[in-house]
Every structure is written in structure tokens, then in C-alpha cells.
Amino acid sequence: MKGEEKYKAILKAAKGVFAREGFYNSKVSEIAKEARVADGTIYLYFKNKEDILISLFEEELTRIIKLVKGELEQVSDPRDKLRRFCDIHLNMAEEDRTLAEVIQVELRQSNKFMREYKNKYFLAYLKIVADIIDEGKASGIFDQDVRSDVVARMVFGSLDEISTYWVTSRRKRFDVHDAAKTVGDILIEGLVSSH
Amino acid sequence: MKGEEKYKAILKAAKGVFAREGFYNSKVSEIAKEARVADGTIYLYFKNKEDILISLFEEELTRIIKLVKGELEQVSDPRDKLRRFCDIHLNMAEEDRTLAEVIQVELRQSNKFMREYKNKYFLAYLKIVADIIDEGKASGIFDQDVRSDVVARMVFGSLDEISTYWVTSRRKRFDVHDAAKTVGDILIEGLVSSH
Amino acid sequence: MKGEEKYKAILKAAKGVFAREGFYNSKVSEIAKEARVADGTIYLYFKNKEDILISLFEEELTRIIKLVKGELEQVSDPRDKLRRFCDIHLNMAEEDRTLAEVIQVELRQSNKFMREYKNKYFLAYLKIVADIIDEGKASGIFDQDVRSDVVARMVFGSLDEISTYWVTSRRKRFDVHDAAKTVGDILIEGLVSSH
């Protein structure tokens, strides 16, 4: 196992440990053990424990953004794009529960983290939604008066809370695709102009 | 300062410290200092550090639930209730930024915390929204097909994310009442049946 | 309940708590609770926690010494006195297990305690045995060459260890009176002169 592989292995282990224990209850030594590297090795690849968390987000969000953008390119109507976005987002949470937990819980773990780390990746993710809204507004489909940044937050907040709901329910009480449809439909109906 | 006052003082101090530092970075000794009591005094009123957090939620949410329910009683139309709810929620976040931070950041502080502590207070808060939706469905105003639990999460998620947005922006880029109106209108338009 | 009664009540409670928990694991507040007095009241009767332990010994040993001396006055032969002493000592351990535990375990609890507190009461107890030995030596029954202080320690050590054995065995494997006889007989046979 060389350089790049070790880096990946550490991030993968960290994802599992952070999701399972929460950032502050995670031990660097446990990440090391799961990644099958020595404790000290982690510090050859990361500045400190928080840097692992930040890197993890960057890697995951970069991947997700690319994936989501790719999917959305195949759709043209802003309404369909929004529906598709909701479905992809919740589908990811379903398929990679660990990732969902890390994002939901850990993203909010530390004030310091959230404030000091400007989180351009998260903002890029939100921008995907804002762009959909702007597109809809530009084409006259969506109401001109809504602020796309605020709506983007609303969309993300809705989906994130619902995936938290889904993730934290032991017995899955609903299907994520149904929920995605519900959210998408409500948003679209709510956004379209001239009722 | 006696009994009840000390309890209040500790919670008040904890609210500030937790909001500022995050739960895990907060020191019990700092809470004590801000509450102007000795470290040990805290343990006369609370089992441990986590118990302070839990008690803080219970107290605050009990207060908020009472307040919100009181406000909503004065409104009859489910649409108006929903609009009012959005406005009150964001207004509280604006008026008590510290509280908003504690709820946003700390409620998600630990997986364990959220899962083990069933959080009936938070569920009661969500139920206020679900009840509005059910009311609207019962009176034929809202679409019969939506699940009120899922919509309640969507409403909470939207508002919570928007208040996070507002709270974390140094320069306030929007007015919370405007945002509340946006969210309320979109939700209502999205929820009303037979378009 | 007034003065003297409170003092007694605290000592009685302390005896139970010390025996059950050990000196260092005992809490002053628990002694207070069992004595049905306030924590602060204890400090009206005792200087500090250690003073309770010391007073407890003094009281108990004073009582025991009086009792033992009274019993021994009724016996004249040094051999019978020694046998009687062994029987009384082990009998007390059997009848007041709590006392036995306190003496066995707590007397040795702290170096400081044992060294700084010269323990004249314990020495008085040992002197009872030494006097028996001296009496036996004076009357020509016991060997002239043994040191009575050393033998007194031997007698006490034997009995104390045996009562520890008895106290710590859940299932009582032997009868204390039989054990007392064994010890007494061995000592006497070993002490009588001119074999």
C-alpha cells in the first residue's frame, strides 16, 4: 500500500468512525487501526484530526457535486431538474448511510469548524440548487420574486431533515423515493408562478 | 441567589457557552464561572455536563412549544397557521440567536445523544406542524396524499436551515420575515390540493 | 435527640459505613444520612473524617477492654485466661461482624493513621495479653525466655487473621469456638515450660 492508497484508506476509515461515534468521540487511534496504518502515519497525510474531517467533506462533496451535475445535465426542464435533485440527494443518503450520517451530524459538529472553514464545497452544492431556481426564474416558470439563495437553503434543509428522519428511524417508515417526490412536488407547485 | 435562581443561572450560562464553543469544547468550569457559582454547585443541579444540555433543551422547548401553541390558537385557517408558524420560528431565531445556535448546532452534536435521548420535546415541536397539516387535510384545503410527518420534517428542515443561514452570515443578507413569507407561501402553494 | 445521643448515633452510623465501604470509600454525607443528622452537624462533634474513625476505635476498644478484663477477672490460671481471651476475641468478631471488619480493615487503612495516632487503646488491648503471659511466667507455668510483648503480638495476630478468614468466607467453614480452642491450645502447649 503506497501513498495515495493510504490517504484513501484513512479517509475511508474516518468516514466509518466519524459516522459511528461522532467527531468528538472518535479517536485518531481507532481510525488508524481501521485504516491499518500506525497512528503517526495519519499525521503524514493530515495536519490534525479536524483536517481529516475537512478533507473527507471535500473529497465526498467533490465526488457528489460531479455526480449530481452529471445527472442534471441530462434533464432540461428546471422542474424536472428539481425533482431529479431531490431524488438523487435522498437516494445517496439511502445508499450510503454512513456518508449521510457524517454529513448530517458532523457538518454541524463544531461551530469553529463551520465558521472558520468557509466550506466552499458545501456552497457549491447549494449553488446547484440555486442555479436550478435561477434557470426556472429566467424561463418564466418559477416565480420571479423568490430569492434563489433562500430557496436553495429551503430545498437542502428539507431534504437533509428528511434524510435525518430516515436515517435515525430504526424501522424505515417511508420510502425515500416517495419522500423525494413529495418534496419535489410541493416545492415545484409552490414555486411555479401565476396561480 | 437561591435554589431555583441558581438553576436558571446555570442554564443561562450554559446556553451562552454551548452556543459559543459547542458542546464538546465547552468547559463545565466556564459555565460555572459565567453563572457565578462554584464548579461543584453545578453538580447539585445537574447529573453531568450532558444533563445540562438535555435540561436546556427541555426548558427551552417547553417554553417555545407553549408560546407557539398560544400564538396559533389565535389563528384558524391552516394556511395562516403555517405562515404564522414559519414567522414565529424564524423570529425566535432572530431574537435569540444564542438559542438558535444551541438548537441548531447542539441538537445534532452527537449521534448518541440524539438517538438515545428520544427527545420527546423535539417531537412535540414537530407535532405542532404535523397537526396543522392534518387539519388542512381534514378540511380539504391541503392535498390528501402527503404524509404529514414527512411534511413536518420538511417544514422544520427548511426553517432550520434558513435560520442557520441567517445566523452564520455575519452581514445579514435578508430579512427573516421576508424569508418566512417565502417559505410559507411556497409550502402553502405546494400543499393546496387541486391545481 | 440531644448532644450525647447524636454523638453516639454518628459513631454507630460510621461503624456500619466504614465496615461496608472501607474508610476511604466512605462518604461523610452517607454517615450523616444514616445517623439522621445534617452533614454539618458531624463537624460539631468531630474534627474531621479521620477523627470519626479514631473516636470509633477509642469507644469500641474502651468498651472491649472493660468487657474482656471483667471476664478474665473471673479466671485465675493464666492458661485458662489465655484460652478465655481467645474465645472472647473470636466470639466478639462473630457477634459483631461490623466491628470486626472495621478493626481488621480500617485499623490498617492508613499508614499515617497507624503511625501518628499512637493508638494507646490498641496497646492497652495488647497489654491484656502481655499481662497474662507475664503472669504465667511469674508463676513458673510459662517459659521464662519468651518476650511477652512479642507473644502478645503473636496472639493478637493469630486471632485477627483467623477472624479475617472467618469474616471474609461467605460460607463459614469453621466454628469460631473450635478455632479459639485450637489457637489457645497450641499457644499454651507452646508456652508451657520444660517439655
Place this chain on the structure above:
Amino acid sequence: MKGEEKYKAILKAAKGVFAREGFYNSKVSEIAKEARVADGTIYLYFKNKEDILISLFEEELTRIIKLVKGELEQVSDPRDKLRRFCDIHLNMAEEDRTLAEVIQVELRQSNKFMREYKNKYFLAYLKIVADIIDEGKASGIFDQDVRSDVVARMVFGSLDEISTYWVTSRRKRFDVHDAAKTVGDILIEGLVSSH
């Protein structure tokens, strides 16, 4: 200094500190300082403070048992074995006063410790004596009627109390070898059958 050496160094330091301060008054940080290691290092070798105490006993008693057994193998007559045992025991207390203090004071430090930790090493030490008694009984030298477990306790208790006496006397009032002879002779005379 590596692994095994550190372990030894910590135990050695603990022996001194425990003997000097008593278990409950000993600070882990002081043991660390005397062992010239960091506080945290101790926890690489021991589970907690109590584990240091337990390990110390196990190490020391294992060593002592081996040593005593080796010495006794060179003697055949049970009477000589008993005399030899007394002499070795008191001699060890004289030569390693620290060890004697730890064993005398700390072995009894906590009820819990003594009861929960079954202390097979201490029982093995006692068994050495019981075996001598059984041997004497088998060869008809010692009285058939005595219980060897009770006598073993008596022997240990005698010696332990005498070594406490010796250890706690600032001015040594007697020679341990003389005391050993006294104890041995009394016990043997007391144990031999058919007077």
C-alpha cells in the same frame, strides 16, 4: 529504557509510594514522577491505579513464593520447615521494609479489593504453610486434630503482626531472628502430638 524496563520501573516506584503514602493517598502522578515516566505512560502498562497494586502483589508474591519454596526444599523435617518459614518471612520483612509495608497495609486496603480479587497468590502463599502442617500430620509429628487451614492463618497472622510491630517501631526493640525462633518454637511445641 524500553518496555519491560518501564513496567518494572513503574512497579518499583509504586511500591515505594504505596508504602509511604498508603494506596488511597498515593497519586498516580507521583508514581509517574518517581518512575521518571509521563503520567500517561502508566496507563500503557496498567489499566488503572488499582491494577498497579494488584500487579505489584502478583509480581512480588510470585517471587516470594518461588524463593520460599526453594528454601524449604532443602529441609525435610516439618518442624524445621516451619522454623525456616518463620525465619524467612520475618527476614524478608526486615530486608525489604517497603515490601512489608505494602503487603501489610495495602493488602487490607479495601474490603472490595480483598473480596473481589480472589487473591490466588496470597492463597498460594498460605498453602505453603498448610502443606507443612499436613506433612507433619501425615508423618505423625503434628497433632491430627488441628485444621491445617486454620493453623496456616495462625502462622501467617503471627508473623505478619510481628513484622508490623517491627516495622512500625522506630527503635527496633527486638531482633527478627529471635522473634522468628520464638514463634517457631511456640508453634512447634504447640503442634506436636502426645504431650
Place this chain on the structure above:
DNA sequence: TATGAATGAGCTTTCATTCAT
């Protein structure tokens, strides 16, 4: 690069003791 033993700062919590009532 890689290791993992060692470090030591720092935290929560306990509890003997005090003191205002």
C-alpha cells in the same frame, strides 16, 4: 515514509469541609 511508544495538558467529577441562616 512508517511506526507506535511516549508524552502531558486538560477535563470532568467527587466530596470533605465551611458558613450563612
Place this chain on the structure above:
DNA sequence: TATGAATGAAAGCTCATTCAT
């Protein structure tokens, strides 16, 4: 005398980080 709420020092233990190998 009596109370018991309040105090605050003190200590065991953890774990992120370092560094000699």
C-alpha cells in the same frame, strides 16, 4: 446547636500529537 447548600481543590484518566528509530 443544627442545617444543608455551596464551595473549590484535587486527581484519575484520556487521547491528540510528537519523535526516536
